Amino acid sequence: MKLKSKYVSEVLVRALMILSIVAVVAFVISILYIIFHKGIQSITWAMITQLPQGGFFISGEGGFLNAIVGSLYIVLAATVLGLLISVPIVVYLNIYLKKDSRLGYFCRLTFDVLYGIPSIVYGAFAFIIMIAVGMKPSLLAGIVVTTMLIIPIMVRSMDEVAREFPRRLLDVTYSMGATRWEAMRVVLRQIMPGLTTATLLSVGRAIGDTAAVMFTAGFSDFIPKTLGQxxxxxxxxxxxxxxxxxxKVQEKAYAAALVLTIIVLIISLTGRYLSGRVSKNKI
Amino acid sequence: MIHRNRRRVRRDKTSAIVMMVMVIASFAFVAAMAVGLYLKAQPLLSDHSIWQLLTAREWKPSQNEFGFLPFVMSTLLVTAIALLLALPLSFFTAVYLTEYARTWVKKLVYPALDILASLPSVIYGVWGTLLIVPLISKHIAPHFVEFSSGYTLLASGLVLCVMVLPLMVSLFVELFSAVPNQLREASTAMGATPWQTTRRVVVRSSIPGMIAAVVLAVSKAMGETIAVLMVCGNMPQIPHSVFDACYPLPALLANNYGEMLSVPRYEAALMFSALILFVVVLLFNLISRIILNRVKAKD
Known part of the structure; x- marks a missing residue:
């Protein structure tokens, strides 16, 4: 009798698992279907090449080029700034510090925590700083908050790449008389493909974030010409x-959602494709 | 030659100092966030106690009444629903992927999860408003209640559930695949079926990590803003059924940041809600990351 029940539960559980897998895949398909179906129905060439015209929110003349360009400006600048800050941190954690360093442990923990903090809280915090220094919502403020948001993502994903780097190779460079600074150049060259993937994945996350820029970047019908706009x-x-x-206005939202989804999918799929290729050729 | 070497060493030392300052600045950043939010919430905290704020029901900013209970309850309920739905789904998916699945299934499901993980929150919001909300108001709710707009607790929970799925599955998969294969083989050799092995060997040895993963998912769900904001209904009330509208804390923040400077104490109240989120998420993350690090160190 005991023997039988264990096979019954095996079949039951297997059914549950297949059901879960089907549900997960169905979620993905339904999201992509809705976004693409609605988006393709409503998108026009004018929407992605024109600025909003008068009465954009009422009758729906013009397009959302301002938003596309605004997002690209913010994310590009934040990526550059984020790299300038996160690469040195990752280098310090992995090359300058010893493997079991306490400082390294706490630093990684800090970035794990920063990564988990909701973007709306970043937005609120950035808003406080803006008020404190008398800054108005602007492109600059949007860049700053997106940089804050992107740094933990970058540090965590790059750290994972850098940790894989064989310690022995580092020892070899030291034994040739290299300083840590010089060893870093060897390491960076070796892990460059991994860093590229990590950067792309972070960019994909940052471009889709709404809550933080809501507080800080404001809104405008035009493409900003200065950092203060x-x-x-x-x-x-x-x-x-x-x-x-x-x-009619909502149709624009569907079109914009399609554009955003395509941008994000291209960025993140490129990232994953690269990482697949890199891991195949790793030493 | 000596000159050159001195320069090399100096460069090495300076770079170390600069980088260390950056690392320490990251600790300072967390502290600055806590202090900044606290200072801004201070005016509210000076004439209301935290307990009062969290348990009062009335939300009338213009009359200096700030009851956070509806928002706190909404946040907790939405998170609970999302986790109740996501936990079995992600658990069975992860078990299937690590213990049962053939390669072609993995090749199909992992990219699907990658896509889920990379989609922006606002896209989930669009999906929620276009599919989940009408589904609830037209097909699910009529069986239970007279009328529901569809912008409900249930809709928020469902959307959030899908959003935390990739995180939970990837954490579970990581935990399960860290269990050494010899243990599985030993169990199978004793005549255990795969499910018995999973239950008594794989799951049992990953319990601490699984709890940490759930806590991490909870904190992610609590802070999720835009997607929930778009489907939750935004009514400051305590929801009595899953077909009632709700109003979680992040939505409160996102909806009102524009007008908060015009009403006294309003800014402090909103910053207080950011502070609650910050503190809860910080603690949850800290605990679960420490547990996960311990689990990893053991392997």
Missing amino acids: QTATLPLSIFNLLTMPSA
Whole structure:
């Protein structure tokens, strides 16, 4: 009798598992289907090449080029700034510090925690700083908050790449008389493909973030010309457009959602494709 | 020659100092966040006690009444629903992927999870408003209640559930695949079926890590903003059923940041809600990361 029940539960559990897998895959398909189906129905060439025209939120003339460009500006600048800060931190953790360093442990823990903090809290914090220094919502503020947001993502994913680096190779460079600074150049060259992947994945995360820039970048119908001007971002304009009552305006939201999804998918799939290729050729 | 070497050593030393300062600045950043949010919430905390704020029901900013209970309850309920749905789904998915699945299934499911993980929050929001909300208001809710707009606790929970799935599955998979194969083989050799092996060997030895993974997912779900904001209904009330609208803390923040400077104490109240989120997420993350690090160190 005992023997039988264990086979019964085996079959039951197997069914549950297959059900779960099917559910997960179905979620992905339904999301992609909805976004692509609705998006392709409503997207026009004018939407992605024109700025919003008068009455954009009422009748729906013009497009959301301002948001696309705004998002790209913010994310590009934040990526460059983020790299300038996170690469030295990762180098310090992995080359300058010993493997079992306490400082390294706490630093990694800090970045794990920073990674978990919701972006809306980053937004609120950045807002406080903006008020304190008398800054208005602007492109610059959006860049700063996105940089804050992207650094923990970059540090964590790059640290994972750097940790894989064989310690012995580092010892060889030292034995040739290299200083840590010179050893770093060897290491960076070796892990460059991994760093590229990590960067791309972080960029994909940062471009889709809404809550933080909501507080800081403001909104504008134009492409910003200086750092002090407000700027629209793609995720935020999707949100704004979708909450408008007119169906014609909502179509713009679907089109913008399609554009954002395509951008994010291209970035993250390139990243994963690269990482697949890199891991195949690793020493 | 000596000159050159001195320069090399100096460069090495300076770079070490600069980088260390950057690392220490990251600790300072967390502290600055805590202090900054606390200072801004201070005006509210000076005339209300924390307990009062968290248990009062009335939310009337213009009359200086700030009851956070509806928001706190909404946050907790939404998170609970999301986790209740996501836990079995991600558990069975992860078990299947590590213990049962053939290669072609893995090749299909892992990229699907990657896509889920990379989609922005606002896209989930669009999906929620277009699919989940109408589904609930037209097909699910009519069986249980007279009327529901669809912008409900249930919708928020469902959307959040899908959003935390990739995180939970990847953490579970990492934990399960760290269990040494010899243990599985020993169990199988004693005549255990795969499920018995999973239950009594794989899961039992990953329990601490699994708890940590769940805590991590909880903290992610609590802070999720835009997607939830788009489907939750935004009514400051304590939801009585899953078909009621709700109003979690992040949505409160996102909806009102624009007008907060015009009403006294309003800014402090919103910053207080950011502070609650910050503190809870910080603690949850800290605990679960420490457990996960311990688990990893053991392997």
